[in-house]
Amino acid sequence: MRVGLSDPFHLTYPKFRWVEHALQQNGHETVRLKDADALRHTDADLVLFSQNIPVDGNLLSSIPKKCPWSIWIFDLLGHGIGDLLLETTEWDLFDFIFCKNVDVLPCGHWLDQGAPSWDPPPKGREFDVLIPGRWRPSRQAIADRLRASGLDPVTAGPGWKRTGYRWLGNQFTDEQMRRLFGSAKVVVCDNYAELPYYWSDRVWLALAGGATYVGPEVDGLGQDASVWLWRNEREIPELVVNAIAQHNYEAAIERARQNTYTERIRGLFRSPCPS
Numbered sequence: 001m002r003v004g005l006s007d008p009f010h011l012t013y014p015k016f017r018w019v020e021h022a023l024q025q026n027g028h029e030t031v032r033l034k035d036a037d038a039l040r041h042t043d044a045d046l047v048l049f050s051q052n053i054p055v056d057g058n059l060l061s062s063i064p065k066k067c068p069w070s071i072w073i074f075d076l077l078g079h080g081i082g083d084l085l086l087e088t089t090e091w092d093l094f095d096f097i098f099c100k101n102v103d104v105l106p107c108g109h110w111l112d113q114g115a116p117s118w119d120p121p122p123k124g125r126e127f128d129v130l131i132p133g134r135w136r137p138s139r140q141a142i143a144d145r146l147r148a149s150g151l152d153p154v155t156a157g158p159g160w161k162r163t164g165y166r167w168l169g170n171q172f173t174d175e176q177m178r179r180l181f182g183s184a185k186v187v188v189c190d191n192y193a194e195l196p197y198y199w200s201d202r203v204w205l206a207l208a209g210g211a212t213y214v215g216p217e218v219d220g221l222g223q224d225a226s227v228w229l230w231r232n233e234r235e236i237p238e239l240v241v242n243a244i245a246q247h248n249y250e251a252a253i254e255r256a257r258q259n260t261y262t263e264r265i266r267g268l269f270r271s272p273c274p275s
Contacts (some may be wrong), residue, residue: 001028001046001269002028002029002030002031002043002044002045002046003023003030003031003044003045003046003047003048004030004031004032004038004039004042004046004047004048004196005019005030005031005032005033005047006033006043006047006049006065007050012216014116014173014177015074015113015201016134017051017174018114018116019048019072019115019261019265020032020260021117021202021261021262021267022023022114022260022261022262022264022265023048024116025117025262026262026265026269027160027267028142028265029127031044033047036059038193039063040063040064042066043066044066044067044069044149045067045071045170045252046067046068046069047057047068047069047070048070048071048072049069049071049072049094050071050072050073051071051076054159057074057211060090060093061090061093063212067093068093068095068096069093069094069096069171069206070094070096070097070098071094071096071097071098071099071104072097072098072099072111072268073097073098073108073198073226074100074113074201081101084219087209089129090140090231091107092196093120096109096268097109097213098111098268099108099111099196100112100113100195100196100197100198101195101196101198103197103224105271107129110197110262111267111268112259112264113201113204113261113264114201114260114261114262114263114264115204115205115207115208115256115257115259115260115261116174116177116205116208116260116261117179117260117261117262118209118224119209120208120210120231120253121178121179121181121209121210122182123210123249124132125184125185125211125247126183126184127148127154127183128153128155128184128185128186128188128243128244129151129152129153129154129180129184129185129186129188129240130154130155130156130180130181130183130184130186130187130188130211131143131153131154131155131156131165131187131188131189131199132155132156132180132181132187132189132202132205133157133189133202134157134158135152135157135158135159135160136160136190137154138190139190140163141233141267142154142188142190142233142236143163143165145236145237146188146237147165147236148237149237149241151240151241152166153188154166154167154168154172154183154184155167155168155182156168156169156172156180157170158170164215164252165175167181168180173189177205178209180209181205181206181208181209181210181211182209182210182211183191183205183209183246184209184211185211185243185244185247186212186213186214186240186244186247187202187205187206187209187210187211187213187214188214188236189202189203189206189214190215190216191215191216191217191218196218196219196252197219197220197223198218199215199218200219201213203215203221203227203265204231204240204256204259207226207227207252207253207255207256207259208252208253208254208256209236209252210246210249210252210253211252212225212226212227212243212244212246212247212248213226213227213228213237213252214228214229214230214239214240215227215228215229215230216229216230216231217231223247224237224251224255225246225257226248226251226252226254228242228243229254256270
């Protein structure tokens with residue numbers, strides 16, 4: 001199948017390159033559609049949008065559909081786009097809708113983000129604990145709990161540089177992300193309480209890096225040797241200490257291998273069209 005990838009799949013954001021690679025790994029030909037004119041004249045068999053494009057209903061309505069359109073919504077809260085998406089998107093423009101939290105959409109099917117198909121990073125670890133992602137008060141509170149318990153978490157992402165924690169940077173290439181998530185025994189990440197079935201793709205990045213993931217309990221994300229979940233934030237320091245002591249590189253790599261974007265794409269093409 002020839003799959004058209006809408007803007008911003010042509011950009012350098014690693015997630016979209018992973019999707020493009022996964023389509024190709026599944027035997028599909030891909031073409032990057034950089035603007036409305038390219039969408040208007042595409043000869044693709046299917047067009048795959050992402051939620052990060054401005055979903056202009058008037059513009060899309062003016063483009064004759066030559067093939068089915070699908071939209072895969074990775075992160076409803078990303079960059080403030082989620083609320084705008086829910087309010088403005090004309091859902092009947094899309095033949096297939098996939099998202100990470102179907103409860104907040106008027107229609108759609110569940111399709112989680114995935115793990116990149118990285119070569120496993122070295123088993124040795126430079127740090128015990130990594131807290132990735134944009135600084136938020138809730139993440140600062142987690143870092144402070146860990147520091148108070150005698151741990152020394154390192155951080156990565158916007159806003160952390162000014163906090164006094166060791167900071168590894170802001171933006172990362174694909175290879176730099178592989179090294180980042182392969183640098184720690186444990187990756188700690190919080191969640192969005194208003195999305196009961198949502199978890200960050202940092203789960204899969206941590207596991208693809210060979211790290212144990214520690215985060216809040218969330219429906220659908222099962223615990224095993226590679227994923228440790230808390231019910232109350234008071235549990236975090238003890239949970240992290242134990243996860244460090246019992247770090248299981250092999251379990252993390254194996255769970256990531258079973259949940260790559262390549263596997264997600266197989267699921268996408270098996271899913272029925274929403275009614």
